[in-house]
Amino acid sequence: MLDTPIRRPVRLAATGITVIALAASLAACSPAASGPAGGDPVSGGTLVFASNTDTDCLDPHQSAADVAALYARPILDSLVSLTDDGQVHPWLADSWEVSDDGLVYTFTLRDGVTFSNGEVFDAAAVKANFDHIVAPETASALAAGYIAPYVGSTVIDDSTVSVEFSEPFSAFLPSAATAYFGMQAPTTLEQDPAELCKVIVGTGPFISEGGYTAQQGISYVRNDDYDWAPETAEHSGAAYLDELQITIVPEDSVRLGSLSSGEVDAIASLPPVNVATVKSDSALYVDSAPAPGGNYNYYPNTESGVFSDIAVREAFREGIDFDTIVESVYFGEFAPANSPIAPNTAYYNEGQESAYAYDAEAAAAKLDAAGWIVGDDGVRVKDGERLEIHLPMVAGAREQRDTLAAQIQAAALDLGFDMVIDNVDIGAYVEALGTGEYDLFEISWQRSSPDVLRTLFDSANIPDGGFNTAFSRYSSPVIDDSLSDALATLDTAELTDLYGTAQQEIADQAIVFPQYVFSYILGARSNTQGIAWEPQAFPTFYDAWKSE
């Protein structure tokens, strides 16, 4: 998931590795904090969930919004599911085989699965779905890009289908586990794509006949015939809830108030500043899941300007106490980041964390040695040039990112950097990225696959005019080669080695200044229980139930 720096439907890239168990995140709460009421699950009732953003389109084959996956997941099942150890489990596919050359994935499908409109889920349905994702008229903003080497699918018999790629593609199965690759009823896929933005039909535990209404949300009823939950779920059979309603409430304070007053049962995106308030209320509890993938990072422009010198990059990384600043701005709710990717991303390399330690004296010494001498106004100067750096930021940044930037600005000045924050709109922000007119670029890019490293650091992704994702604009054969080799293997030891090498090289070259690990923070009423998490850290409701 990339989160753009403003409150808008968030672009999201997702291949799942990590499911954060509910129990684990509850254990992270302080002992005094309240939690779900407990007891045995009971069927019945309506759960109302207040989300913070609209989606542009309900169909996750088309949309790139993270909320599209959230709103579609109750309706759509995937071929496979994932657990937090990175293991892929059966779901609508009973089993699968990968050809020796890594090009062909053959799935054996589960018997007896039907779509809620009565259609049978079979090999032809799987083919129809993959073909729909890559069809030009679908104009997929995300899913198609995540199976870019897709060649085609072949129906072998009713319950066997093979999917072929033009090159080995180890990121496929984690992608297939996400809602972006949710299976939809084949006849509905023949409609105009705009129709699917409103109503989609799947095999999932919930059905929504009315579909999604912009700015209002979506209501679902239970699919009583549902009997094919993944083994990773807490129960099997139909969902507990009679009804599920998702409403859209953009204002943080109103969302929180409607939770406290009982108007809704659970809310999305609880601001860190309000976490303590919710925890202190015995009728409410907080649950959170750190999002895997790219952290909220500052990326130096290594192509031009002062950060083309590695000594200046190292000095900026060492000379500012990012960890302390993050702790103070986010009340400890977001963990300080010491790596470009979140620790719960598969093949995370812990060894490179030490490169991000704080040492102000060493930083000052490096700048002195590089010829940057402190001037009269505290800003360093070299050959008459001031040590000035520009950070474009979109006004109204989410998660108080503007507050964070202001604190970093102050710390940078102590070090001798004149850090200028340029307030721009989203268009100008992307334009600056395309033309390279920045010294620092700030963005987060959540995705639950280590392949996110290729997105963020492969030199093929250096922005050239328009939007692209290698924000540091750095070319390194070490990084490029190890990341492309990683796509061609499924061997765990090799993957550990290849992704580890890339992360170490990124640390050695000082091409990223990590800020914080984004966590999805959810608030809920104590009688609302069993809410679980998707791989890319958003809530799911199949296991959810209400006591009383």
Place this chain on the structure above:
Amino acid sequence: MSTSATAEMLVTAPGRKPRGLAQAIMRRVGTAVIVVWGAITASFVALTLMGGDTVQSIAGATVKVTPELREQIIAKYGLDQSLLSQYFTYLGGVLRGDFGTSYSLRRPVLDAVMEQLPNTITLLVSATVFGVVLALAVSILTAHRGPRIHGLFQGLESIGVAVPQFWLGIMLITVFSFGLRLFPSTGANGPIALVLPTIALGLPVAATLSQVLRDSLEKTLDEPFIVTVRARGAGEFVVRVGHALRHSLVSAITLVGWLSGALISGAVIVEQVFSRPGIGRMVFSAVVNRDMPVVLGVVVIAAIFYVVVNTIIDLLYPVIDPRLRS
């Protein structure tokens, strides 16, 4: 004020004898068309001047645009045409009721707007009614009622005019939704969900209107003809509602025309605070996403609304004030 000047012109066209209402209406409608055309042109130019890569905006700000995708988008949206030809294509479309296709919603702008418009219209109408009724009641009850009442209400009105709608909305929600639990804080389900947004949007209107209306009422009450009315034995109610009010309405009605514009902009904020579906919230996210067709579509519809309201008001003057009839 220009509107009342137009009103006089409308009734007594300079240089020749007025030919009646039909001609006046025709002239007024002609002006209205020019205003709407001006609004379309101005917003088209403004959005063009905003710059940025339109193809990137259409694809989504953070989607990588491949050369193939770029070509596809350019062909689909006719971006290879000159700006002037794009402008005329758009204008021609508007005349046929085709406002183009939203970049981010992937559907015709008119469909998207029409889906949300009823919600906004409901809010605007209820806020206007609420504001006008409250202002009338307050001004009639408080005009010339001694310095204490005068001071108290003037103070309240100043607060009402100055208070930001955003803050007012949050306060109303906090007290009446979360505290007393009388009204829902969000959504548009039924009349009960309309109460708080109506107050948040209508209260500043009421405050502005009642300031003007009381001032004008007090002046009227000092007029000699009021003494005559009283001398004939009319009661206070008859004096105020039956005689003074009508005299005072012209200035207030002129203000309602201006307030209709203020209401539309207020709706953007109120819809956001109360999570109410409507075109205000729609245009807010369209601006953020640089969704030009939606921004243009909403501007045109808002301009039409504004022009229609003001035209009706201009035509109302002679009805209210016989002195403005020839």
